[in-house]
Amino acid sequence: MENTILEVRSLSKSFGKVEVFDDISFSLEKGSVMAMIGASGSGKTTMLRCLNFLETPDEGQILVNGECIYDALDSSTHQEKDIRHKRLHFGLVFQSFNLFPQYTALRNVTLACELLATENSDYRTGRSRIISDINSRARNLLDQVGLSDKLDSFPHQLSGGQQQRVAIARALAMKPDILCFDEPTSALDPELTGEVLKVIKSLAEVHTTMLIVTHEMSFARDVADNVVFMDSGAIVEQGPPSQVISNPRESRTRQFLDRYLE
Amino acid sequence: MFWTVTGKLLDGFALTCLIFVVTLFFSLILGLPVAFGSMSRFKPLRWLTRTFVWVIRGTPLMLQVIIVFYGPSLIWERVTPLSRMTAVLVAFVINYSAYFSEIYRGGIEAIPKGQYEAAQTLGMTKVQIFFRVVLVQVVKRIVPPMSNEILTLVKDTSLARIIAIKEVIWMGQEFIASRALLWPLFYTGAFYLVFCGLLTLIFGKIEKKLDYFKV
Ligand SMILES: Nc1ncnc2c1ncn2[C@@H]1O[C@H](COP(=O)(O)OP(=O)(O)OP(=O)(O)O)[C@@H](O)[C@H]1O
Numbered sequence: 001m002e003n004t005i006l007e008v009r010s011l012s013k014s015f016g017k018v019e020v021f022d023d024i025s026f027s028l029e030k031g032s033v034m035a036m037i038g039a040s041g042s043g044k045t046t047m048l049r050c051l052n053f054l055e056t057p058d059e060g061q062i063l064v065n066g067e068c069i070y071d072a073l074d075s076s077t078h079q080e081k082d083i084r085h086k087r088l089h090f091g092l093v094f095q096s097f098n099l100f101p102q103y104t105a106l107r108n109v110t111l112a113c114e115l116l117a118t119e120n121s122d123y124r125t126g127r128s129r130i131i132s133d134i135n136s137r138a139r140n141l142l143d144q145v146g147l148s149d150k151l152d153s154f155p156h157q158l159s160g161g162q163q164q165r166v167a168i169a170r171a172l173a174m175k176p177d178i179l180c181f182d183e184p185t186s187a188l189d190p191e192l193t194g195e196v197l198k199v200i201k202s203l204a205e206v207h208t209t210m211l212i213v214t215h216e217m218s219f220a221r222d223v224a225d226n227v228v229f230m231d232s233g234a235i236v237e238q239g240p241p242s243q244v245i246s247n248p249r250e251s252r253t254r255q256f257l258d259r260y261l262e
Numbered sequence: 263m264f265w266t267v268t269g270k271l272l273d274g275f276a277l278t279c280l281i282f283v284v285t286l287f288f289s290l291i292l293g294l295p296v297a298f299g300s301m302s303r304f305k306p307l308r309w310l311t312r313t314f315v316w317v318i319r320g321t322p323l324m325l326q327v328i329i330v331f332y333g334p335s336l337i338w339e340r341v342t343p344l345s346r347m348t349a350v351l352v353a354f355v356i357n358y359s360a361y362f363s364e365i366y367r368g369g370i371e372a373i374p375k376g377q378y379e380a381a382q383t384l385g386m387t388k389v390q391i392f393f394r395v396v397l398v399q400v401v402k403r404i405v406p407p408m409s410n411e412i413l414t415l416v417k418d419t420s421l422a423r424i425i426a427i428k429e430v431i432w433m434g435q436e437f438i439a440s441r442a443l444l445w446p447l448f449y450t451g452a453f454y455l456v457f458c459g460l461l462t463l464i465f466g467k468i469e470k471k472l473d474y475f476k477v
């Protein structure tokens with residue numbers, strides 16, 4: 001198991017009296033893709049938000065590369081100033097893109113990198129080189145998602161599919177260990193989902209570690225090495241897609257899939 | 263005659279402008295802490311600020327001017343009353359801080375949570391998020407309501423005459439008593455029109471400048 005990049009141990013989260021999930025554990029291999037499926041309200045979004053420190057889990061631990069970055073019982077892992085850096089282990093692509101409207105596609109990708117670079121000790125001396133590196137990397141990433149002709153477009157000038165691809169490039173620019181997607185195509189018109197899924201597939205081909213929450217079952221089957229089916233806050237079944245999606249063992253998984261495949 | 267009237271009215275208009283500029287400057291600044299107070303997570307502070315805003319917005323500015331001018335010396339006999347101009351400025355600044363704070367609050371609260379969260383997941387600090395992500399969007403959102411409120415301020419300055427500040431309408435009215443002339447009073451309208459026209463042009467420019475993106 002030395003290739004385990006993410007390990008989630010007995011994670012629980014409630015909002016007041018509403019228990020979202022309880023005692024969830026799973027792990028993710030470096031370079032692999034995990035798809036998370038499940039009915040609405042089963043806690044998938046909340047799980048991704050916990051990993052990205054947008055919510056605080058009530059119980060459990062999160063380990064990245066064997067290092068415990070969050071332990072509910074150890075308050076020294078909750079410090080505000082460390083959390084900002086720990087977040088960078090993860091990238092998050094939102095359902096609603098959340099691009100910064102006042103910046104061009106290119107600037108959306110470079111902004112956070114540049115701000116982070118100012119914290120480096122060699123920033124003062126190597127400023128222009130660092131900035132031009134960040135810029136050329138951003139151009140490459142936008143090229144990779146098929147938007148080399150949209151560098152100077154503002155978000156409102158882009159289609160939903162293009163905006164989501166910028167968002168993917170923006171997340172990749174921070175070089176996260178694990179890239180998380182929360183239903184990346186749910187807000188898109190059906191004819192635009194293809195271009196986004198294609199980009200995610202191409203990332204899988206170069207072994208980007210990804211955790212993808214999705215309702216696109218055939219996509220999950222194609223791209224994922226592992227599928228996790230969540231239902232009312234628990235993992236009901238997990239395994240390769242050939243099992244979980246094509247040949248589920250649990251009746252709850254089957255019921256859920258029947259609704260999607262008809 | 264026309265030039266004598268114009269000269270007199272310009273004297274009054276200088277006071278109008280003074281009230282406008284001073285009020286605008288201070289309440290644009292003071293509106294910010296009031297806005298943050300009304301959004302505070304600390305309940306007593308939020309409650310207090312919102313009550314203050316409610317009282318100020320729920321009562322006439324004219325009444326507030328009168329209270330600031332006469333109030334203190336009625337309550338405490340020994341207090342020397344504020345000068346007329348100071349009283350007007352204090353009342354106006356308080357009043358407009360309350361209005362502006364609501365505009366700020368509306369602008370800040372209208373920013374989708376996703377903007378903060380996206381910036382957070384990219385490792386930005388709170389300060390960076392405010393200045394690099396949120397601020398311009400807030401400015402863009404508040405320019406239209408702000409323009410409205412500022413145009414209202416131009417016209418509200420005429421309320422200062424209630425405690426005998428000789429602003430432009432006061433000066434116009436004096437010609438009725440002294441020379442039995444009515445037209446100078448109508449003429450004052452031209453001053454407001456020109457002033458508001460200029461401001462409208464400026465706001466239009468600002469809006470245009472921020473037109474390159476949509477929120
Ligand atoms: N901030 C919150 N406060 C209170 N309850 C919340 C909050 N966020 C989520 N919940 C609740 O937690 C549960 C799980 O929500 P979550 O968004 O994680 O589900 P999901 O699996 O992502 O669903 P969907 O497929 O609809 O996106 C829901 O019952 C939801 O109402």
Ligand SMILES: [Mg+2]
Binds near residue numbers: 046182183
């Ligand atoms: Mg969700």
